[in-house]
Amino acid sequence: MIEFMKSLFNKVFLFLALIFVLSFLIGWYLPIGIEKVEKLDYRDYLFSTYTVFTQFGFLMFSFIIAFFVNKEYSNKTILFYRLLNYNSVKFFLNKIYVLIVESVLLVMIMLTIVSVVYQNFSLFPLMMFLLTTVVAQYIIIIGLISFLSRNILLSIGLSIAYWILTCVLVSNSSSLSFLAIFDASNKLYAHVDHVFKTGNDFISSSNSLLIISYIGCLLLLSIVISTLTNRRWLKLGID
Numbered sequence: 001m002i003e004f005m006k007s008l009f010n011k012v013f014l015f016l017a018l019i020f021v022l023s024f025l026i027g028w029y030l031p032i033g034i035e036k037v038e039k040l041d042y043r044d045y046l047f048s049t050y051t052v053f054t055q056f057g058f059l060m061f062s063f064i065i066a067f068f069v070n071k072e073y074s075n076k077t078i079l080f081y082r083l084l085n086y087n088s089v090k091f092f093l094n095k096i097y098v099l100i101v102e103s104v105l106l107v108m109i110m111l112t113i114v115s116v117v118y119q120n121f122s123l124f125p126l127m128m129f130l131l132t133t134v135v136a137q138y139i140i141i142i143g144l145i146s147f148l149s150r151n152i153l154l155s156i157g158l159s160i161a162y163w164i165l166t167c168v169l170v171s172n173s174s175s176l177s178f179l180a181i182f183d184a185s186n187k188l189y190a191h192v193d194h195v196f197k198t199g200n201d202f203i204s205s206s207n208s209l210l211i212i213s214y215i216g217c218l219l220l221l222s223i224v225i226s227t228l229t230n231r232r233w234l235k236l237g238i239d
Helices: 001-011 011-036 040-073 079-085 087-119 126-148 154-170 174-179 189-199 205-228 230-238
Strands: none
Touching: 001 011, 001 087, 011 040, 011 087, 040 079, 040 087, 040 126, 040 154, 040 189, 079 230, 087 126, 087 205, 087 230, 126 154, 126 205, 154 174, 154 230, 189 205, 205 230
C-alpha cells in the first residue's frame, strides 16, 4: 500500500498514464500522418500501437521507472525501509509490482476505449497479453538497472544503452534473439504481424510460452541479482 501511495503522491501514476496515452496517439499518428493511410481499421491501429510499444518503449518508460526507484536513494529513505523489515529483494519487487499493476490497469482502460470506439473487442485479450508483457519487460530491466545505480541520469543512460546494444546484437545474430524478443528484427514480431493480417485473434501457443518464459527468466534473474546486492542497496541508500 505504501508504494501505491508514493506512486500517487509523486505523480508517477499520472506520468505513466500520460505515457500510455501518448503511445496510443503515436500508434494512430504513424499510419495516418506518415504513411498517409486514409482509413485506419481496428487491426492496423492496434498493430501500429504494438509497434510503438515494442520499438520505442525504452525511450518512453526509462525516465519514470528510474525516477520511481532512484528517488528512494536521493531521499535517503532506505533506512526507513529497513525499519519496515525490507531487504533489497522486497524493496525491488514492491517497486516493480506497483508499476506492473498500474500498467495493467492503464492498458485495460486504453484498450477498452479503443475497442468501444471501433465497436470491436476481438483483439482485446491478445493486446492485453502483448502490451502488459512488453511493459513488464521494461519495468523489470529498467527497474533493475535503476536499483543498481543511485543516479537517475546514469540509470536512464544505461537503460537506453542496453536497448541499443540488444537491438544491434539481435539484428546481427539470430542465436541472440532471446536478448530482445519483442524487437522488430526478431521472429516474434513477424509472427504477431502475420496474426493481425490473417485475421486470427491470438498468437500461437509456442510464442505465448516463449513470452511467458522470457518474462519469468527476467524476473528470476532480477531476484537473484537483487538478493546478491543487498549490501550495495544499503550502501547506495546511506552514502
